[in-house]
Amino acid sequence: MNFTKTLFALALVATAPAAFAQSADLSVAGKLYPGTCSVDLGNAGVADFGDIRSNALNADQVTLLDPVTLPLTVACDGEVRFAFEGVDNASSSSTQSDRYGLGFTAADEKIGNANLFVADVTADGVPGYGTRSDDNGITWGDSNPGGNYSLAMHDLVGFAKDEAVGTGPAPIENLQGSLKVWAQIQPTDELTITEDVQINGSASLNIVYL
Structure with a gap:
């Protein structure tokens, strides 16, 4: 969670005396959660597409790579309502605004993008x-x-135990x-691949308590 601190300047201005209230109302708000959750991704959270030869890529259209699948587990210390939120840590390199970036070539060209899917979910055994x-x-x-x-x-993506x-x-x-x-x-017509190019995407999978 990022916190932004904003500083307010206070100006003092001389004014004529005014009437002031003798009391002020205070509302206290918050939420108690029944538990907390931990999330775990297989392979230490690394989706490794391996070595890709440039001659296996399309010259005049995008190349869709075979997907990489990582096991996903969420364990809570009680029944908790939560959802997943994806955050792109390499958003400036994405070729589409709603997808995740894959980094840049040495010539500062955008390598591509990725979609993330949460799949094959069971929740408490159902x-x-x-x-x-x-x-x-x-x-x-x-x-x-x-x-x-x-x-x-x-977007937030969560899971119910019943349909509709x-x-x-x-x-x-x-x-x-x-x-x-x-x-x-x-x-590849849009990329400079005269040396090894490292795919360098980075995303965070956040748990959002509801």
Whole structure:
């Protein structure tokens, strides 16, 4: 979580005397969570596409690489309502605004982009039905058995234990599934590959408590 500190300048101005209230109301707000959760990705969270020969890439159109799948586990110390949020740490290198960047070539060219999918989910031993919010959890779409749920930036993705539920994610203690990474590389006509080019994408998978 990032905190931004804003400094306010206070100006003192001489004015005529005024009436002041003798009391002020205070509202106290907050939320108590039933537990906290930890998230774990297989292979230490590294989606490794291996060595890719440039002559195996398309010259005049993007090349879609075979997906890399990582096991995904969320363990909570009680039943907790939560959702996933994807954050692109390499957003300036993405070739599409709703996908995750893959870094730059030495010539400062964008290598491509990636889609992330949360897939094959079970929640406390039963199938997980994906539900999505595009307004930070205020409203949710009906849960559905799609199987692969795109983790688009600026959206929250959670899981219910029943189909066609519009009330958002269910309280879950243990979630099992996978994170699928689909990457595509820009046409080689647009890239300078005269030496090894390192794919260098970086994203964070956040747990958002609801």
